[in-house]
Amino acid sequence: MRLDRESIQMLSELIDQKNKQLKQELTRELIPLKEGLAEMQTDIRELKTDVTELKSDVATLKFDTAELKSNVTTLKSDSAEFKSDVATIKSDMHGIKQRLDSIESNTESLKSDVRAIKLELETQISRNIQILAENYRTHAERFDQAIGEISSMKTSIEVLTITVKKHSSLFQKLGVS
Numbered sequence: 001m002r003l004d005r006e007s008i009q010m011l012s013e014l015i016d017q018k019n020k021q022l023k024q025e026l027t028r029e030l031i032p033l034k035e036g037l038a039e040m041q042t043d044i045r046e047l048k049t050d051v052t053e054l055k056s057d058v059a060t061l062k063f064d065t066a067e068l069k070s071n072v073t074t075l076k077s078d079s080a081e082f083k084s085d086v087a088t089i090k091s092d093m094h095g096i097k098q099r100l101d102s103i104e105s106n107t108e109s110l111k112s113d114v115r116a117i118k119l120e121l122e123t124q125i126s127r128n129i130q131i132l133a134e135n136y137r138t139h140a141e142r143f144d145q146a147i148g149e150i151s152s153m154k155t156s157i158e159v160l161t162i163t164v165k166k167h168s169s170l171f172q173k174l175g176v177s
Helices: 005-174
Strands: none
Touching: none
16 A cells, blocks of 8 residues: 555644644643642742751751750759758758757746846835834924924024124123133
8 A cells, every 4th residue: 555645745734633623732730730849849849848847947946955955954953952951051050949948048048037126126115115204203293393393493593593693792882812
């Protein structure tokens, strides 16, 4: 079978047409694939950005974790110091409590002594006040009596002074010295 030119031409046209059709079909099918590929490339870029951000976040987390570990170590050290300080304070408080107990005991003893002293003072002071009051009356009566006597003596002295002056004057007149 031999093909003539026209048949070849027709076959060629048919093939071209089929090619064109296939090309159109392929183009139609490739367009969504290209769009999907472009979308995938965008997604890949976003993923790369996200991965970069994640790497940065992980680095920050590592730094923060290291800092946190350091802070925890410091807290442990501070906690040990705090525990030591609390133990010291407890010990000091025990000593203070013992001293307070001793002071309370001494205070009770002092209170008892003060009560005894007060009672003795009240007894003696009351008795002394009574003695003073009794003596005051007798002394007051004596003072009143002495004031009367002093007044009388004063009057007598004044009379004597006047009399002596008169007699002196009379003796001078009489020439007796």
